[in-house]
Amino acid sequence: xxxxxxxxxxxxxxxxxxxxxxxxxxxxxxxxxxxxxxxxxxxxxxxxxxxxxxxxxxxxxxxxxxxxxxxxxxxxxxxxxxxxxxxxxxxxxxxxxxxxxxxxxxxxxxxxxxxxxxxxxxxxxxxxxxxxxxxxxxxxxxxxxxxxxxxxxxxxxxxxxxxxxxxxxxxxxxxxxxxxxxxxxxxxxxxxxxxxxxxxxxxxxxxxxxxxxxxxxxxxxxxxxx
Amino acid sequence: xxxxxxxxxxxxxxxxxxxxxxxxxxxxxxxxxxxxxxxxxxxxxxxxxxxxxxxxxxxxxxxxxxxxxxxxxxxxxxxxxxxxxxxxxxxxxxxxxxxxxxxxxxxxxxxxxxxxxxxxxxxxxxxxxxxxxxxxxxxxxxxxxxxxxxxxxxxxxxxxxxxxxxxxx
Numbered sequence: 001x002x003x004x005x006x007x008x009x010x011x012x013x014x015x016x017x018x019x020x021x022x023x024x025x026x027x028x029x030x031x032x033x034x035x036x037x038x039x040x041x042x043x044x045x046x047x048x049x050x051x052x053x054x055x056x057x058x059x060x061x062x063x064x065x066x067x068x069x070x071x072x073x074x075x076x077x078x079x080x081x082x083x084x085x086x087x088x089x090x091x092x093x094x095x096x097x098x099x100x101x102x103x104x105x106x107x108x109x110x111x112x113x114x115x116x117x118x119x120x121x122x123x124x125x126x127x128x129x130x131x132x133x134x135x136x137x138x139x140x141x142x143x144x145x146x147x148x149x150x151x152x153x154x155x156x157x158x159x160x161x162x163x164x165x166x167x168x169x170x171x172x173x174x175x176x177x178x179x180x181x182x183x184x185x186x187x188x189x190x191x192x193x194x195x196x197x198x199x200x201x202x203x204x205x206x207x208x209x210x211x212x213x214x215x216x217x218x219x220x221x222x223x224x225x226x
Numbered sequence: 227x228x229x230x231x232x233x234x235x236x237x238x239x240x241x242x243x244x245x246x247x248x249x250x251x252x253x254x255x256x257x258x259x260x261x262x263x264x265x266x267x268x269x270x271x272x273x274x275x276x277x278x279x280x281x282x283x284x285x286x287x288x289x290x291x292x293x294x295x296x297x298x299x300x301x302x303x304x305x306x307x308x309x310x311x312x313x314x315x316x317x318x319x320x321x322x323x324x325x326x327x328x329x330x331x332x333x334x335x336x337x338x339x340x341x342x343x344x345x346x347x348x349x350x351x352x353x354x355x356x357x358x359x360x361x362x363x364x365x366x367x368x369x370x371x372x373x374x375x376x377x378x379x380x381x382x383x384x385x386x387x388x389x390x391x392x393x394x395x
Contacts, residue, residue, distance in 0.1 A: 013372075013376050016375075016376055016379060017357065017372040017375060017376060018357070019372075043383045043387070044383065046377055046383075047379055047382050047383050047386060048379075048380075049384060050329070050331075050332050051332060051347065051351040051382070052351060053332075054328055054329040054333060054351070054352075055351040055352040057329050058283065058286050058352055059352070061240055061286065062236065062240070062282050062283070062286060064239075064243055065236050065239035065240050065243060065282075066236075066239075067333070068239050068242070068243075069235055069238075069239050071238075073238060073254065073257075073258050073261075074235050074238050074239070076258070076259070077235065077237070077238050077261050077262070077265070078231040078232065078233075078234070078235055079231075079232055080262060080265070081230070081231040081265060082231050084265075084269065085230075085231075114380065137333040162354070163352065164275070194392070201354070203353070203354050205359070207293050216279075216353055216355070217280065218353070218354065
């Protein structure tokens with residue numbers, strides 16, 4: 001048994017951030033020789049599973065929620081939001097509260113508020129990522145085929161579509177990436193498409209002309225049979 | 227405003243989903259009221275929405291939090307409901323009831339963790355970004371993003387262990 005020390009912490013850190021792969025000799029050595037490391041490592045793995053599970057449930061809920069709705073109660077809810085905005089613009093209290101010293105935050109807030117009140121269709125909409133969506137494949141399909149999406153792409157901007165194996169989770173490394181493209185579709189090579197698993201997670205990122213990530217959307221699709 | 231109101235319809239939809247998973251303890255009127263309460267909470271916090279994740283992902287934990295509180299209150303008022311609240315429902319996903327409760331605790335612990343470490347963890351697990359992408363999105367060096375992530379995991383580890391000890395006690 002070796003006593004736990006800062007060097008061990010460093011190895012655990014590198015393993016948890018992915019700089020060391022599971023099974024790396026350095027990691028295996030401390031897990032075998034140090035009970036504190038073993039305990040820490042097991043605890044981190046539990047947290048990792050809990051986060052992945054919570055993230056998976058959130059993705060499923062949001063996808064189901066997007067597909068549901070249309071009830072009278074929902075329309076009443078939306079009407080109440082419009083009424084609230086008309087009666088109590090959310091900017092006032094915050095502007096008063098943050099009048100001095102928070103100019104940058106206030107500027108960002110005003111952009112949001114202007115958007116929420118319907119006054120502008122420029123930057124705030126971009127901030128909220130209006131229209132960015134993965135159109136197909138969606139749900140259960142016979143084959144994945146061409147991946148189609150929509151979104152407002154500025155001059156010099158790019159989309160990047162990343163595809164992951166759903167069985168490995170949203171935090172896994174992508175198994176296929178479109179690279180930076182300026183088109184609204186991506187068609188994988190036939191052999192690459194054939195290698196895709198029966199259930200995939202798709203992540204569409206929108207970059208501006210400066211290469212800054214502006215928004216992201218996720219979706220999933222599965223094959224009817226394989 | 228229409229775009230925002232449309233997107234906020236996610237609130238009653240998520241609440242309805244969560245309610246069904248918890249045995250439909252709340253009736254339609256209670257869900258409608260809860261949606262309004264959740265919206266009021268979201269409204270009061272809008273200035274901290276930094277646009278790092280989608281608006282819907284940001285709103286989701288508010289729904290879980292208000293739903294969990296509403297269910298707790300209802301169970302306290304009506305003890306006979308306690309058993310029903312713990313039973314997974316037919317349309318629930320594969321997660322066991324114990325995991326379901328754990329997921330609520332994960333979101334609650336992330337809320338306690340706060341930015342920027344919670345942002346890194348959400349972007350990594352919920353939005354599936356790599357550390358390089360997270361660093362770019364948050365405009366910080368790669369090593370900073372990794373350090374925030376690791377410190378965040380340490381915090382969550384302690385929080386979730388404390389929660390588990392409370393459940394056992």
